[in-house]
Amino acid sequence: MRTSAKAQLPLLRRCVAVLAVALSVLVTGCADGGGTTASGSTPSPADASARAAAARKQLATNSLVPLKGGTPAPKLPVTVDSSDGRKVTVEDASRILPLNGGVAEIVFTLGLGDRVVGRDITATFKEAKKLPLATKAHDVSAESVLSLEPTVVLADTDTGPAEAIDQIRDAGIPVVVLDPATELADVATRTTRIAEALGVPAAGKALNRRIGDELAAARAGVPEGSRPKVAFLYMRGSAAVYLIGGKGSGADSLVKAAGAVDAGTASGLGRPFTPITSEALVKAQPDVILMMSKGLDSVGGVDGLMDVPGIRETPAGLDRRVVDLEDGVLLSFGPRTPLVIDILVDRIHAK
Template identity: 75%
Template sequence: MLALALLTAACGGNSPSSSSSGSESGAGASAASAGERAAVAEERLATNTLVPLEGEAPAPRLPVTVDSSDGRRVTVKDTSRILPLNGGVAEIVFTLGLGNRVVGRDITATFEEAKKLPQVTRAHDVSAESVLSLKPTVVLADTDTGPKEAIDQIREAGVPVVVLDPATEPADVSTRTTRIAEALGVPSAGKALNARIDRELAAARAAVPRGSEPKVAFLYMRGSAAVYLMGGRGSGADSLIAAAGAVDAGVEAGLDKPFTPLTSEALVSARPDVILMMDKGLESVGGVDGLVGIPGIRETPAGMNRRVVTLEDGVLLSFGPRTPLVIDILVDRIHRG
């Protein structure tokens, strides 16, 4: 509770401390303020739980007809059994106060409230049979959800499927929240959640120290499968790095695809000051010691100084209500020096 109180105070409001935060933003936030925010964010993420909107759970007003990103118009008449097929989408549904209506999850929904729900994906592929066995009254997917045949089978069984655009930057969280809230018949709750997230994002960005602009390379690795990729434009990490006041080394090096196979030459040329990874990715290559043994890593400033920042796989690129916490942590760790 103390962590939540501190974070709420840091994120804005009408208190004198929030006014101070606003003036601090103009002059450049201190390292201490970034460190304090990061400590609170780390404590929050360590619980791996969500913070729903205050007050009673919203009562859906149905039916509603909404646009789906697959070009269809979808009518939702019943939200008693919701099935989100994306971790970030699931976070939004729970934070809106509708978690008690969720009947299943996909592999990327790793937060505590979802862990006991049945998983309906094999790896990242949706099992139509598993979905239909849960008798959902509405399914929320995105355009990356597949295989297409499974989504078609769910729809053909008479289940409304609302498809959303993928989220690859903090601004997408607001759009997603609005669309999800509208599809579930709780638009006012969506507006309230967006207002909260906007305040938290603004406060996180305000803590970026002025005059510091390190280069950060996002590396996606799965050592056991020999997958070594470097993030570029559209990876999702590029927008988080920018929000944290840093430069994406892959984007600056001209990588126009979200992910490009890693070469030692490209990495040495990019010269990142910091390497950003997911926890399991770093673990898969043997930790920092194993990482710096990969050709090209040791020759970068990040490798030489062993400056590696990691975050939990299910949080870093989830683009949901916990994204401001991710930025709080990145601001502190990236600029720490």
């Protein structure tokens, strides 16, 4: 799991932020679909539900929505900072290999998907499905990477093993390493860095504007006065992995953006993930449980989840309020993240 997040903003700052978001949406509108009503008024619950329905429909296609305006032409060479402390010069972006699913989403959405020659196992969206795998499990195979003859490789600090990355570099291929994206603020930073490394900075700015507008519209749909507590549970029943998210889980940032309170963080869990106990669940008292779809399936769906000790003693368990989203999307922190927020705003505030 990836870790890092910031503490929740005080209530006053949150209120100011919500007002600012609403004002931004009213003044600028929302690109590619909008978030206000036709008259420009604050979105109603019905508007939030409509956005969520559209988001679910788009996610069901498992495909990306590229930027408008055609394919950008990379302007190279460029020299960029790599998160492993190196300076990396990229001279050719004709054969791009992203070794991370979220990174691949950004590359494709920028309009450079026809230049991508392979994929990481976490790149599960439709456009990448037919590309050859360059990883096994979650480890990079240097031999597989080199066989694809990439002209630039995009990785992050979690990509490994280190020996494989070194072997790729020793073959003369530039490897740009990025910081992992673990909170909403990282989306813009990562998009900017990827676009700069591939010589299309203007496309990066355009994509950040689109994502920002979509996020603003989603957040503007948060019902006034609604602050449910949401617990993110990471489960893999077959492997006996049962964890509750806390500060830095990544999900805490999404929950906060959707106008809710991260139950794990609020109950004092200072680590990203803590083994689930009945006591921890009862203390967290979540109104809603958030999970990855495969994790929920691995414990037998909602019925099976209710049998996990402590679940039935929470408000979420009593009401069977469980929200699940596809594994490759929920914590991707990329161009599809606004769709995640649309769905969360609608489902976690539902009465």
